[in-house]
Amino acid sequence: MPTDPQRPIPVWRNVKTLGIVAQVVFVAVLLAALAILWTNVTSALARSDLPANFGWLDARAGIPISERPIPYTADDPYWRALVIGFLNTLKIALIGVVLATLLGVAVGVSRLSGNWLLRQIAGAYVELLRNTPLAVQIIFWYTAAIATLPPTISAPIRLPGGIYFSNKGLAFPFLYPGFAFQQWLPWILAAVVLAAVVHRLRRRAIRASERPGRAWPATLAAFVLVTGVGYVVASAGDDRPADLAIEFTADRGRGLSFLDADGDGEHDRDEARYGFVPVTVRVAEGALTARSQNLVEQRTVKPSVVRYAVLEDGEYDAVDARLLDEDQAERFDLHWVEKPISALVYEDRNGDGAWQAGEEVDANGEGFRNVQTALVVEGFRRDLVSDRDGLIRIPGFDPVASLEAEDATGGSGVGSVGASGPVGLFGTPGDDDEPTLDATVEIRPSGALVYSTPTVPVSNYEGGFRFTASYLALLLALVIYTATFIAEIVRAGILAVPKGQTEASKALGLSGAQTFGLVIFPQAVRIILPPMISQFLNLTKNSSLAPLAAYAEIFAISTIVANQTGASVPVIIMIILSYLVISWFFALVLNIVNARMAIVER
Amino acid sequence: MSATEAVPRVAAHAPEGGERIITIDGLNKWFGDFHVLKDIDLSVNRGEVVVVIGPSGSGKSTLIRCVNRLEEHQEGVITVDGTPLTDDVRNIDLIRRETGMVFQQFNLFPHITVMENITLAPIRVRKWKKSKAEERAMYFLEKVGIPEQAHKYPGQLSGGQQQRVAIARALTMEPKVMLFDEPTSALDPEVIGEVLQVMVTLAKEGMTMVVVTHEMGFAREVGDRVIFMDAGQIVEVGTPEHFFENPQEERTRSFLSKIL
Amino acid sequence: MQMIPSRPPPPGERGLVAWARRNLFSGPVNGVTSVVVGTLVLLAAWNLLGWVTGGASWQPLWNNLKLLAVYRYPADLLWRPVLAAGTLLMLTGLSAGLARHAGKGRIIGGVYWWFTGLALALTAIAIPFWESVRVAWVAASLLALGGYAAGRLAPGLVRIQTWAWAVGLPAAVVLVYGLGGDGPMEVVRTVEWGGFLLTLVLASVGITVAFPLGILLALGRQSRLPAIKGFSIGYIELIRGAPLITWLFIASLMVPLLLDVSPDSIPALTRAMVAVTLFASAYMAENVRGGLQSIPNGQREAARALGLSGWQTTRLIVLPQALRAVIPAIVGQAIGLFKDTSLVFIVGLFDFFEIGRRVIPSQPESLLYPGGVLLEISLFMAVVYWFFTYRMSIASRQLEKELGVGER
């Protein structure tokens, strides 16, 4: 080390020690500041006596969450609510990333399209939506979904394939593990192994043939074949558990599939529920009751509407709607808007026996509310699948006999006693005098998978798979917003590939598709992917705007938890950690991608 | 200092009698495990022009960058104008003030004008008044032949002009030694001459110069000594004539045959 | 040899039909695309127009414009924010005018004209309602236009430009906040602030304070001293790891705890500003770092070789170049921050967004409309935000282009 032999260099002038001195000072100041803040926090916490540890995690949360990828009730502890929040963040992020990529790539490519119109529209889309706050977009879509889509119990939009769409969200058929699922698993495993082997062999064969070729069709075929054969073989036997039983309370339209360990046919507390059991429910004769009301739907008031639970064609032999109250029956008539789901109550003023516009409101333009009606259904049968928790629900039928009791007492309501009053319409289970509903439940066979279709028994969907309106609105906003950024990245990435590359490949005789697929795309991807991944991260972080759409992801749930428990410091630590984990994950992906993509350069 | 030496050390000392302005004794430097400079002994007298040649990667740049502490060395003693180059910030500043450097890539500051490029250091480091700095700057701009470019931005000048500005910028600090690191290598062939001409004039006016260059014409015209480096060590030292007429080492001959 | 005279191109190369054939119907796929897309767009536009002019209920929005603009800021003091806006426009105008005079500043000039027009048009809406605004509006217009004219005509003012900003900025703040007493300059506490005023305050304070902090953090991240470098990296990555809304939430809970004072003693605006500033500084640091990395090492070496100290090198050589290179990125960040201020609803502030989202829809008159009025309001807010951000994003792109070919 060269030093001046005569004099030692003062510490503050020595380049070697200067840095150390600076760092020591810096760290000292930093530590002092942190120490002050730390004592402040501890003393403030001590005074306010808010929890500063994680003990509350096991306490009952009491937070109702409608969006739950794993079983959860309000009785579950806080930690479980937080886990659900984290899973919900992943749920919206993963699907959002895929959709945003698809839309973004499409728009980005459109911006370079030869079609002038497409180019302009793609450009307008990007410029308009990229420069508007995401928060505004979220409330726009959320309001649009809630305000302009039909409420479920009215007439959901029914799309082909058993899909329902309404302001309660989107419900569609879904496959769940059936009785023989366990038997099928080894086949899937075998299929994966076989597919890997086939893939390798195909690759080797392609290399030996010295021609371009693709290995994945054969791989896919092998996988599909083995899983398919396995499915048929596994589903052949009857694998339903021996003690599987159904408990069904017809009057409430509710049932439960469970493992009846003691064989008494009733569900006891310690008996395990058994989900995804396909059943057929039959009701020989029952009545759906409803009162007329003024509904706000698609931002307008619809007066005098009567709505019954949704029955699909083929689920019943005959239906017949009637007015229950005698006075009301004299005054009003019913007009089907959509048989047998919704009807209008009207006053047949011109006596032509049919509804004319304006007859559903009185002279003041007010609708007729609280007109009591019933839909008598004969021969109802519905195939459904109990949910993950074994729950079975059908519309709340009343025994038709109870309607007659009602009729007999007259509709005056005065002096009607006990069960024969209007209360009786809604059934009082356990009352022996009460006429009961004639309903049966029968378990259907199932293979390795069961096909569960959504139904709309009361106010919300049952069965199938459901995305809530909150989820859809948030997803839509995130996708549309993020796609604008991805589109710009894609466009810039494609433009960044020098024109000479296209010219060179054209000169080599490659076709347009080959030029794009073999030359342009591989180069553009290298430019596009890294910024695109950071957009994925942005989308995930932006999902924290969920409270605006009433979606329960990690941040929304954390704020509720912090409010309820007062444990702000622990909750904050958990929020930060959750997002850091997500950020690190994306950073890891980015590093892997970068390492894979690096073009070898000198 | 390493005591065990397999090869004889070639010391490149200046002739006795002159005033030593740079002395380097037993200089060793490593980049990590890579030994770039090996046992360099070198001195330069006031007014001397030393030309350093050698293949790419032999450590020429590193050597002259050690002199003004752009690179830190690990062993050996460097003294510039009597000031030892130690870890003392004051010594480092003093030496940098007394040595001017011209880079291969010019390294003009693109965000300020030529005039501001030149006067920046005199005003901030030498604490001159602005008027004095500008006057000296004009003097040197005239000397390098481009006074009319004073108020342009570097990006508006040609390569040769930029390098001449860089020389003027270094000279305005009135250094005792000028270090040149391949000043003409990044230039188009037709402008090399104008830069070399400035350097020749400078040499003839008695400036002490250490020049890394492969322009052997320059070496022959004004060089007092030529040093040939290879693989981090000084291989051969001599007058320009010595190198042209009978270089001793095989490595020197092979190198010269490639560049001449 | 005879020169061949130029001839016009064969027919079908020019004109509207040819243009359409080339750009819209150049093949079957293209033709179908054009027809389908065109029909869809026309349909959508027609429906939207129909809804905006017919189905939508705009009345609650028009009746509550004051809330959207300033929330509970006293109506008889409205002249103060108007005058403050005039002051800021005057300063921008002065700088734009001076730059224009020097033959530069096309971009800042464009921005200045746009925002002057926008601000004067928007504040003009208030004139019929509040007497106090009328005089202030005229004064603000004169200030704004006068600033530009002065800069354009009196280039000598370039010497006082920095001073003008140094005096004008605090003056604008004082105008909005007040001085004290009961007179015209009585203090308007920040809980009364809201609406677009608050949005602007948050965004401008955030980006202004974050600027120096971001530079320090960026320099720290490039430092060779491990402690400083480590701290900077840790801070930047921690802040960037979690979204702004979480930091706002955290600040609203933690700032009183960290200072060990009662939660009521720190206004929500202060907490929001802390969060916004700390958040923006981390992103600012990354932007500046991009600029620092773009400066070749030779610049630093040349400066050191000339004898400049490390700090001088950074301040005089590296930073000016680095910052210039990242101006577009910083403008982009400012746009982002402006949009992100909409998240302060989480700390209970009533910024432009929150007024539109919660305050107006819960007014009694809004409740009369079935299904609420949020759809109309969110559309309106989107348009307002867009008018501000879009002009800035154009400026950012222009800067990028100009700097790309710049004086290097």
Ligand SMILES: Nc1ncnc2c1ncn2[C@@H]1O[C@H](COP(=O)(O)OP(=O)(O)O)[C@@H](O)[C@H]1O
């Ligand atoms: N900062 C550095 N870190 C590591 N190695 C370096 C560095 N600078 C130069 N080198 C290596 O040191 C050797 C000498 O470099 P240099 O002095 O630039 O050679 P010359 O100027 O003779 O071409 C080269 O092999 C080069 O790769």
Ligand SMILES: [Mg+2]
């Ligand atoms: Mg070199």
